[in-house]
Amino acid sequence: MGRRRNLPIVALAMAVIAVQLLTAAAGKPQYLTQLTMAGYYSLVIVGLTLLMGYTGQISLGHAGFFAIGGYTSGLLTTYNLHPLIGQIPVSILQACGLLVSGKDLYGADLLVVRPWAACVVALLVTIGIAYLVGKPVLKLKGHYLAMATLGFGTIVYKVVLGSSLVGAADGISDIPAFPLFAGLVVTGKSALRAQNYYVAWGLVLGAMALLTNLIRSRVGRALRAIHGAEDAANAMGVDTGRYKLQMFVLSAALAALGGVFLTHYNGGIGPSEASVMKSVRYVAIVAVGGMANLWGALFMGVLLNFLSLRGSFGSYDDAVFGLILLAIMLFAPDGLLRAEFARRLPGLRRGQKAAP
Amino acid sequence: MSLALLFQYLVAGITYGTIYAIVAIGFNIIYNATGIINFAQGEFVMLGGMIGVTLRALLPMPVAIAGAVIATMLVGALIEMLFIRWLRRPSVLRLIIITIGLSIAIRELALLLWGEGVRALPYFTGTAVTSLSVGDVHISPQVLWVLGISAVMVAALNFFFARTLLGRQMRACACNREAAQLCGISAKNMVTLSFVLSAGIGALAGCVISPITYVQYDSGSSLALKGFTVAILGGLGNSMAAVAAGLLLGTLESFSIWVMPAAYKDVIAISILLLILFVRPSGLFGNAEAARLKDY
Amino acid sequence: MSLLVVKDLCKRFGGLQAVDNVSFAVASGSIKALIGPNGAGKTTLFNLIFGALLPDSGQVWFDGKQTDGWKPHQVAAAGMARTFQHIRLFPKMSALDNIAVGRHVHSRAGFLASMLGLPWTRREQRAVREKALEIMRFLGVEELADGEATSLAYGQQRIVELGRALACEPKLLLLDEPAAGLNMRETSEMAKLIARIRDTGVTVLLVEHDMTLVMNISDEVLVLSYGEKIADDKPLAIQKHPEVIKVYLGEDDA
Ligand SMILES: Nc1ncnc2c1ncn2[C@@H]1O[C@H](COP(=O)(O)OP(=O)(O)O)[C@@H](O)[C@H]1O
Ligand SMILES: [Mg+2]
Numbered sequence: 001m002g003r004r005r006n007l008p009i010v011a012l013a014m015a016v017i018a019v020q021l022l023t024a025a026a027g028k029p030q031y032l033t034q035l036t037m038a039g040y041y042s043l044v045i046v047g048l049t050l051l052m053g054y055t056g057q058i059s060l061g062h063a064g065f066f067a068i069g070g071y072t073s074g075l076l077t078t079y080n081l082h083p084l085i086g087q088i089p090v091s092i093l094q095a096c097g098l099l100v101s102g103k104d105l106y107g108a109d110l111l112v113v114r115p116w117a118a119c120v121v122a123l124l125v126t127i128g129i130a131y132l133v134g135k136p137v138l139k140l141k142g143h144y145l146a147m148a149t150l151g152f153g154t155i156v157y158k159v160v161l162g163s164s165l166v167g168a169a170d171g172i173s174d175i176p177a178f179p180l181f182a183g184l185v186v187t188g189k190s191a192l193r194a195q196n197y198y199v200a201w202g203l204v205l206g207a208m209a210l211l212t213n214l215i216r217s218r219v220g221r222a223l224r225a226i227h228g229a230e231d232a233a234n235a236m237g238v239d240t241g242r243y244k245l246q247m248f249v250l251s252a253a254l255a256a257l258g259g260v261f262l263t264h265y266n267g268g269i270g271p272s273e274a275s276v277m278k279s280v281r282y283v284a285i286v287a288v289g290g291m292a293n294l295w296g297a298l299f300m301g302v303l304l305n306f307l308s309l310r311g312s313f314g315s316y317d318d319a320v321f322g323l324i325l326l327a328i329m330l331f332a333p334d335g336l337l338r339a340e341f342a343r344r345l346p347g348l349r350r351g352q353k354a355a356p
Numbered sequence: 357m358s359l360a361l362l363f364q365y366l367v368a369g370i371t372y373g374t375i376y377a378i379v380a381i382g383f384n385i386i387y388n389a390t391g392i393i394n395f396a397q398g399e400f401v402m403l404g405g406m407i408g409v410t411l412r413a414l415l416p417m418p419v420a421i422a423g424a425v426i427a428t429m430l431v432g433a434l435i436e437m438l439f440i441r442w443l444r445r446p447s448v449l450r451l452i453i454i455t456i457g458l459s460i461a462i463r464e465l466a467l468l469l470w471g472e473g474v475r476a477l478p479y480f481t482g483t484a485v486t487s488l489s490v491g492d493v494h495i496s497p498q499v500l501w502v503l504g505i506s507a508v509m510v511a512a513l514n515f516f517f518a519r520t521l522l523g524r525q526m527r528a529c530a531c532n533r534e535a536a537q538l539c540g541i542s543a544k545n546m547v548t549l550s551f552v553l554s555a556g557i558g559a560l561a562g563c564v565i566s567p568i569t570y571v572q573y574d575s576g577s578s579l580a581l582k583g584f585t586v587a588i589l590g591g592l593g594n595s596m597a598a599v600a601a602g603l604l605l606g607t608l609e610s611f612s613i614w615v616m617p618a619a620y621k622d623v624i625a626i627s628i629l630l631l632i633l634f635v636r637p638s639g640l641f642g643n644a645e646a647a648r649l650k651d652y
Numbered sequence: 653m654s655l656l657v658v659k660d661l662c663k664r665f666g667g668l669q670a671v672d673n674v675s676f677a678v679a680s681g682s683i684k685a686l687i688g689p690n691g692a693g694k695t696t697l698f699n700l701i702f703g704a705l706l707p708d709s710g711q712v713w714f715d716g717k718q719t720d721g722w723k724p725h726q727v728a729a730a731g732m733a734r735t736f737q738h739i740r741l742f743p744k745m746s747a748l749d750n751i752a753v754g755r756h757v758h759s760r761a762g763f764l765a766s767m768l769g770l771p772w773t774r775r776e777q778r779a780v781r782e783k784a785l786e787i788m789r790f791l792g793v794e795e796l797a798d799g800e801a802t803s804l805a806y807g808q809q810r811i812v813e814l815g816r817a818l819a820c821e822p823k824l825l826l827l828d829e830p831a832a833g834l835n836m837r838e839t840s841e842m843a844k845l846i847a848r849i850r851d852t853g854v855t856v857l858l859v860e861h862d863m864t865l866v867m868n869i870s871d872e873v874l875v876l877s878y879g880e881k882i883a884d885d886k887p888l889a890i891q892k893h894p895e896v897i898k899v900y901l902g903e904d905d906a
Contacts, residue, residue, distance in 0.1 A: 228742035319461070329453045
């Protein structure tokens with residue numbers, strides 16, 4: 001049984017490898033860049049699928065969490081602490097090995113937070129904010145929830161757009177690479193393209209493994225119950241408030257993880273990552289994927305983000321996602337890749353027959 | 357801070373607040389008829405302004421404005437008939453996403469038609485520098501136009517809902533759809549009418565405010581968020597309270613420049629929205645029990 | 653011994669006193685019926701007992717603990733389960749999954765353990781499924797296990813909802829009009845089922861309009877009218893109670 005469960009993950013892993021080999025064979029390694037970026041966006045999308053499709057809680061603010069992750073890590077790894085050397089907090093950080101020194105473009109001394117530490121802080125900050133925001137917001141339903149999350153997303157956007165600390169309209173640039181371990185580095189250098197592709201998709205695989213486990217579990221069942229009939233779920237003993245909040249925080253953390261990695265990969269981040277249109281785009285992808293269909297959302301996410309990043313939609317990028325959203329909700333509210341279809345795939349079907 | 361400056365801020369706040377109130381009333385009209393929050397509400401205001409400016413190039417101003425209002429009403433009717441009317445028992449989530457999709461579609465269409473440029477109708481009376489002075493205080497005549505036309509709109513709407521047969525039919529549908537239908541009222545047509553009305557008042561507001569605030573393809577979304585804040589502040593569905601709430605928000609926002617950089621002006625409004633949603637979703641003037649009864 | 657004790661419970665909706673100073677007790681192992689005309693406040697009383705509504709005043713004691721002010725999931729964890737007047741099954745989930753949700757309070761895998769797919773969570777999952785199937789067998793509907801719950805026939809949905817509540821292995825079961833919408837045969841089967849559930853040691857408090865069912869299986873009957881308790885007695889005594897005849901039975905017999 002355990003092996004059958006993992007079949008889709010193994011299949012995805014093989015597809016990831018196959019795609020890399022194909023691009024290499026076809027002499028088009030540049031595609032890997034967009035696929036890497038699409039992978040990081042997929043982290044937002046699969047988390048949002050669980051929150052929206054399974055738990056039934058809409059969020060129009062997930063670009064905000066992506067941006068909080070990216071901006072926090074970007075700011076910490078670029079903010080120069082060198083002038084503050086000698087001050088006690090800086091000395092403590094230095095002693096703990098959390099800082100790293102270097103030279104900026106003009107050869108001036110630079111002392112910034114180590115990417116690992118920045119990444120951890122970015123995740124913790126996002127988790128904290130998601131918790132504080134989610135606690136009151138998730139008590140709301142329907143339009144109120146939609147507007148409140150939209151409001152949150154807009155606040156994040158306006159703040160990053162208005163703060164000169166994070167570069168206002170220009171955003172943060174010259175963000176250093178993120179050395180992981182064993183020589184793996186998150187960076188946009190074209191020499192390390194394949195490596196970075198695998199890093200991104202390794203993360204996606206990990207997230208998919210965790211999330212597919214989750215939807216098949218007691219928690220997944222409770223989440224779907226909340227979606228279907230919240231009061232009845234509550235009466236069956238499900239602490240609905242807590243489950244919604246945990247799911248919200250989990251999806252925010254995934255979004256932030258995508259934000260951190262993509263920011264280091266791109267070497268920069270700008271306010272457009274926090275825009276409401278980005279949040280709407282994530283919602284659109286979840287909807288096309290089939291709402292409660294993790295694999296559908298992943299597939300559509302990669303497809304649409306890849307096309308969008310390659311510039312296939314030209315200047316109609318936002319329009320395309322708006323129209324997709326509209327068309328899907330009008331004509332196929334259960335999504336193009338329906339859950340019924342997905343259930344027929346081997347290994348996805350829940351073992352519903354009694355054990356012999 | 358001189359008294360005159362204080363007053364200047366107050367006037368600016370009231371002007372913006374009036375527009376927020378009109379947008380909120382637009383939300384309320386559709387909400388009362390359908391239970392839908394129309395996320396494309398701000399786009400009606402933008403369309404009104406844009407079409408008005410375009411027609412102004414060919415026609416005298418009053419005709420251009422009337423044309424803009426009528427055209428936007430048509431858009432409202434089309435939206436309802438093409439995208440809402442035929443849905444069978446749509447979920448709230450679906451309706452939210454559809455109106456969001458519509459707002460994006462309208463915005464992108466506007467970008468296509470009019471580009472990114474910032475436009476405005478000329479001042480109705482005088483120019484940008486014309487002002488009526490009372491002592492140290494200077495008021496642009498356009499402010500008076502905004503206040504006057506908005507007041508007329510609110511009065512006309514009140515008259516419509518209280519006195520005319522059509523208005524009463526709409527109210528009957530809002531109270532009890534089934535019962536109204538039994539009395540021979542077409543609930544579907546009332547819904548279309550609600551979209552037409554709210555598009556119309558949005559468009560008119562968009563025309564009168566455009567000399568002061570300018571209009572751009574994407575100016576709808578921030579207006580929608582403010583308008584929604586005001587609608588919630590006053591209690592969803594309650595239009596008279598929305599006027600008070602609009603003036604309140606406009607003034608608060610205007611004075612917020614004292615304590616915060618102007619870039620964060622929107623943040624104030626949204627923070628108020630979140631705060632109200634968290635502590636008193638029925639609005640400042642609403643009845644908490646009654647608000648919870650509504651089925652979202 | 654009383655499993656449930658309700659003391660001076662009051663609930664007002666705007667100008668309407670939906671539950672007016674109601675007190676009663678349900679003896680352990682018994683079936684108590686709650687009857688009264690539509691709008692008498694029966695469902696509201698259920699919601700107050702279960703924590704779905706907060707009482708304006710009064711107390712609820714369940715299994716020796718004061719539970720008013722608790723949230724429904726806390727009440728459920730303490731050993732109470734319910735069904736709803738208007739069926740509230742989980743759509744897009746199989747009947748078996750619906751019933752499995754009822755096992756929530758008897759299992760414990762959280763987010764982290766579930767995501768990691770720890771071996772014990774899988775064992776727990778298997779046990780949950782076994783138990784859910786066992787309940788479906790007890791109810792005689794195991795062949796419905798794979799069907800989508802909300803597409804089943806109405807009577808079957810009622811049974812599945814009952815099964816979901818039973819999966820909580822409750823001490824006290826609240827049934828809100830379990831026979832509403834059922835035909836005569838289904839109703840008498842439901843009556844037998846409720847009696848069998850009582851025989852397994854579960855205490856039952858039920859709202860029902862079907863007088864045959866109520867009189868046949870209840871040990872005691874509580875009558876509510878306009879939020880007030882007007883009688884609380886054995887079924888036979890209730891049938892003779894003058895006020896009950898006036899406000900309730902009289903209406904039906906007329
Ligand atoms: N949430 C609520 N808000 C306002 N009034 C309610 C609410 N729930 C029930 N009521 C009213 O309280 C009264 C009792 O309702 P209910 O308990 O459902 O009666 P029953 O179940 O006995 O038919 C009815 O008049 C009903 O309209
Ligand atoms: Mg009832």
